[in-house]
Amino acid sequence: ERERLARLRHTPAVTLDGQKIELLANIEMPEDTTAAINAGAVGVGLFRSEFLFMGRQGNLPDEEEQYAAYRRAVDGMNGLPVTIRTVDVGADKPLDEARHDAAHLNPALGLRAIRWSLADPAMFLTQLRAVLRAAAHGQVNLLIPMLAHGSEIRQTMALIEQARQDLDCRGIAHGPVRLGAMIEIPAAALSLRLFLKYFDFLSIGTNDLIQYTLAIDRADESVAHLYDPLHPAVLRLITDTIVECNRQGKGVSVCGEMAGDVTMTRLLLGMGLRSFSMHPSQILSVKQQVLRSDTGKLAMWADQVLESDDPASCMTH
Numbered sequence: 644e645r646e647r648l649a650r651l652r653h654t655p656a657v658t659l660d661g662q663k664i665e666l667l668a669n670i671e672m673p674e675d676t677t678a679a680i681n682a683g684a685v686g687v688g689l690f691r692s693e694f695l696f697m698g699r700q701g702n703l704p705d706e707e708e709q710y711a712a713y714r715r716a717v718d719g720m721n722g723l724p725v726t727i728r729t730v731d732v733g734a735d736k737p738l739d740e741a742r743h744d745a746a747h748l749n750p751a752l753g754l755r756a757i758r759w760s761l762a763d764p765a766m767f768l769t770q771l772r773a774v775l776r777a778a779a780h781g782q783v784n785l786l787i788p789m790l791a792h793g794s795e796i797r798q799t800m801a802l803i804e805q806a807r808q809d810l811d812c813r814g815i816a817h818g819p820v821r822l823g824a825m826i827e828i829p830a831a832a833l834s835l836r837l838f839l840k841y842f843d844f845l846s847i848g849t850n851d852l853i854q855y856t857l858a859i860d861r862a863d864e865s866v867a868h869l870y871d872p873l874h875p876a877v878l879r880l881i882t883d884t885i886v887e888c889n890r891q892g893k894g895v896s897v898c899g900e901m902a903g904d905v906t907m908t909r910l911l912l913g914m915g916l917r918s919f920s921m922h923p924s925q926i927l928s929v930k931q932q933v934l935r936s937d938t939g940k941l942a943m944w945a946d947q948v949l950e951s952d953d954p955a956s957c958m959t960h
């Protein structure tokens with residue numbers, strides 16, 4: 644079976660009815676681009692940059708170190724696009740144990756991701772400059788995690804502009820980026836007009852979207868049985884995001900675990916998704932599902948799943 648899958652590496656991901664599907668890799672370190680290329684990924688859909696920041700006993704990577712890391716990822720993908728997500732650490736993903744502040748009673752609801760970045764603009768600007776510099780060497784998309792508020796979006800846009808001006812003042816080369824937002828808080832999925840006013844593409848983070856929609860701590864074993872990607876409310880938020888982006892001609896992908904789960908591929912295709920980002924080890928299995936799929940038929944079936952009170956019962960299709 645593994646050999647059969649390996650043969651799909653160079654096969655384009657196209658459905659039976661001729662729809663081209665983009666299969667991208669999630670990476671944590673620049674070296675992971677090797678696995679992404681070996682799996683036939685057509686780009687990096689999510690570079691979780693926080694792994695450069697974690698476990699360092701207090702010091703943070705400076706602009707040069709970050710630039711070198713992003714540049715290595717860009718070079719490693721040989722001209723294919725690389726989506727770099729700004730740092731997603733904070734209360735729920737502590738930088739190191741020493742800094743971990745037990746006073747956060749609800750870490751997942753606390754100062755994490757973009758909230759953490761906006762609380763320390765100098766740190767955030769350092770990262771933005773490093774990403775913009777890497778963009779001079781290849782196709783880079785800049786992805787912002789955990790946005791919910793218009794004010795956060797506007798502050799982020801202003802800081803990106805400032806980072807560009809800082810580089811211009813220093814006479815340092817930088818390149819253009821496509822700007823994307825993670826849709827992983829229900830409020831974001833319910834404010835798509837706001838997001839699409841500012842962003843070129845959206846990436847649905849189902850791991851957090853499920854956690855926040857169902858009020859289930861994704862790290863708490865005692866409620867893991869209630870963590871349900873197929874809850875009708877979760878499916879509604881995902882589908883509305885995909886449909887609205889498709890309608891407006893904006894890019895949309897899913898980069899949470901759902902995108903690499905072969906039992907979900909057909910449903911996501913039926914909802915209109917054409918871009919999936921996942922751990923490199925899942926790409927060939929998902930491609931196998933894509934090659935067997937007819938999106939026209941799946942769209943009709945997905946409509947029924949979305950109308951069902953018990954979507955899980957429809958999944959044996």
Ligand code: PEP
Nearest residue numbers: 827848849850851898899
């Ligand atoms: C997600 O929330 O689905 C996601 C991709 O981000 P992370 O898992 O890094 O929070």
Ligand code: MG
Nearest residue numbers: 827848850851
């Ligand atoms: Mg997330």
